[in-house]
Amino acid sequence: MASDEISARMAEIAREVQSGDDVGQVGDRICRAAVELLGPHTESGISIAQRGRRVDNIGATSVAAQRGDELQVELREGPCLDAAWEHEQVVASDLAREDRWPQWGPRMVADYGIKSMLCTQLFTNDRQLGALNIYSTERDAFDDEAQEMARVLAVHAAMAVASAQQIDGLRLANDRRTAIGKALGIIMVKYDLQDDLAFAVLQRLSSHENRKLSDIAQDVVAARGLPGQPQT
DSSP: OOHHHHHHHHHHHHHHHHTTOOHHHHHHHHHHHHHHHHOTTEEEEEEEEETTTEEEEEEESSHHHHHHHHHHHHHTOSHHHHHHHTOSEEEESOGGGOOSSTTHHHHHHHHHOOOEEEEEEEEETTEEEEEEEEEESSTTOOOHHHHHHHHHHHHHHHHHHHHHHHHHHHHHHHHHHHHHHHHHHHHHHHHTOOHHHHHHHHHHHHHHHTOOHHHHHHHHHHHTSSTTSOOO
C-alpha cells in the first residue's frame, strides 16, 4: 500500500481524535489501522514509554498482541522495549531462532503462535513516546516494504497519540480544577470560612497526608465535608 494511502488512513484517525477520543481509544484505532495496512496474519499493539524503562500498552487488536507487550515488561526484555528506548526499528524474522530475547521469544511462539515481529519507535520531534508493535503468525513476514510502511505509519501514529495525550491532559486539569472548586465551596458553606481560609485548609490536609490537592478535594466532595469529621 502506498504511503499516501497510509497518510489518508491516519488523517482519518487524526480527525477522530479531535472529536474527543482518549489515548486508549486512539491506541486501539492505530492498532486496527496497522493490521489493515500490513495485511493478513498480523496483530498489533502500541506501547508508551514511561520512567524506569517501563512501557504501558494503550491499545491492541488481540489478546496475543496485548500479552506480547505486557510480557515484555514482566520479563524486562523484548523488541518493543528495544524500539521504545534504543532503536528506530527492530525486526525479528523468526522468533523460534531468535536469541536476543531468550525468555520472551519462546513464550510468544509457544503460547500464541507468533513467529515474527516488527517494532517501530514512536516519536514527535524530540519527544520519545514508545513503540508500534506488529506481530505475525508467519515467519519472515516483514520485508523492506513493510518496514518502510511501518515507519510512515509510526510518524502519523505518534502525532495522533501526542494529540490525544494533550486532550487527556486538558481534561484531567479541568477535572482537578472542578474538584478543587467544589471542595472549596463545600468547606466555605459547611464551616463558614472565607475562600482563602478554605483553601488553606485544603493545603494543610494535602501537606499532612502527602497527597495531591486535587485528591484531597475529591475526598471532600465525596464526603460532603472534611474527611474524618462528623457530618451533620
